[in-house]
Amino acid sequence: MRTQVGIIGAGPAGLMLARLLRLAGIDSIIIENRSEEYIYNRIRAGLLEHWSADVLTEIGVGERMAREGVLHWGNYIGINGELHRLDFQKLVNKRVTIYGQQEVVKDLVARRRADGGDLLFEVDDVSVHDITSERPTIRFTHEGKAKEIACDFIAGCDGFHGICRPSFPEGVLKVFEREYPFGWVGILTESPPPDHELIYNYTDRGFALYTMRSMSVARLYLQCDHDDDIANWPDNRIWDELHTRLGGARELKEGKMLQKGITPMRSFVAEPMQYGRLFLAGDAAHIVPPTGAKGMNLAFADVVFMSRALSAFYKNKRTDLIENYSATCLRRVWKAQRFSWWMTQIMHRFPDETAFDHRRQLAELDYLTSSEAASTSLAEQYVGLPMD
Structure with a gap:
């Protein structure tokens, strides 16, 4: 050939x-x-x-x-259940x-x-x-x-x-290379996502991400230990933790799980x-x-x-x-x-973090969601830098 x-x-x-x-x-x-x-x-x-x-x-x-x-045209940054929307259209006019x-x-x-x-x-x-x-x-x-x-x-x-x-x-x-001291429990479920845009949610219990493959199929993630086993995460535990980390900010409907597994972070x-x-x-x-x-x-x-x-x-x-x-x-x-x-270090809890690290992280999230300059920087990178 x-x-x-x-x-x-x-x-x-x-x-x-x-x-x-x-x-x-x-x-x-x-x-x-x-x-x-x-x-x-x-x-x-x-x-x-x-x-x-x-x-x-x-x-x-x-x-x-x-x-x-x-x-x-935007997404949400959650901080212990309080959601802050970043408007990509207003910030960078891209989606x-x-x-x-x-x-x-x-x-x-x-x-x-x-x-x-x-x-x-x-x-x-x-x-x-x-x-x-x-x-x-x-x-x-x-x-x-x-x-x-x-x-x-x-x-x-x-x-x-x-x-x-x-x-x-x-x-x-x-x-x-860098290995991260946590992974994600991920599920694909026959249920609508809690919002029509992504929710990146920092909580004191760990990170959670609420995304989708369509408006009827949700893709949901939870921070877990890096060496965790999916056998430790029965369906009820996953749903309970997803509800808890969302904190009532949006309604989360449950559905049939089509897939679940643990994604390593590296x-x-x-x-x-x-x-x-x-x-x-x-x-x-x-x-x-x-x-x-x-x-x-x-x-x-x-x-x-x-x-x-x-x-x-x-x-x-x-x-x-x-x-x-x-x-x-x-x-x-x-x-x-x-x-x-x-994005990984700002949204996740690290097992070896100190009280200082925790307070600094919360301050960084507060700055991100209250400063137009900081929000613009995230939006510019998230929607994709221009091709050279």
Whole structure:
């Protein structure tokens, strides 16, 4: 098999990249080790920054999002049950869109099929070779047969546990990471969310987040111990704690739980994001705690930068954008890491905090919700910084 860009991973990053390359007249092949059914049922992020939703529309995959997505022009910061609304429209005149990652994936796969592009699921034994040459290759097995893709470039969009990042030679990568001393109990439930906008709720009992996948399906989270077991959280305990932490500020209706689990909290960045003709994008290169809602949006930003670099190479023989790909992405990645860390530390109770830490945190929340300058700063970052 021969193509210009071999893409490993059919998540949001890989599928978005393939569509961007298609529009630039660049051929690609996507391979994915999971099944098609699996990627459609993998419940992940559900918030699109202003520019991300606009890009999906511009590249021809925003029709269903426009019908089914929920526009948010603000959100709420709760402090022990007292809610303070941040008006994004007034502060920065931008919004976010609630539309599940799995729905984005479905739309991108449908577009890929309509384009007639190669997309192979359930591949095994994936490996990359000759990544410092002008003809790197991807080897794998599909339907029991050994296959090889000869390409000009390889895009590693295969997630945190993929094979692309470990394929960098020893000593090339530098890893920066932080583990947080808590996690989130998360549920998906057939019930309306307590408000039509997100509620980020700080309480002395711990953080709670009230969000949604639609106005009839709520996505709700509770701060828990980092080593907690979901067996310790029967349904009644989860609902009781969600009601308690909301503090009566809104009515919380209970419904059938469709899913529940514990999400760990971590920050991770691998530098550089490229080596030879192999590029990393999305979770293959960085993980953010979900508090800032940046994961899928960062993956999209990576592949927008990558598609620009590859387009400049093929159209004008330029190599500067390729050479600067890692630095360009990391500038945005670290801003998103900073924001996600800040949102996490301001909203959660830490097990080792002192009385001073507690009072300082309450003062910071008071400042955030009473200062237009502070609220504007949060809103600017939450809806998405401008693409460079």
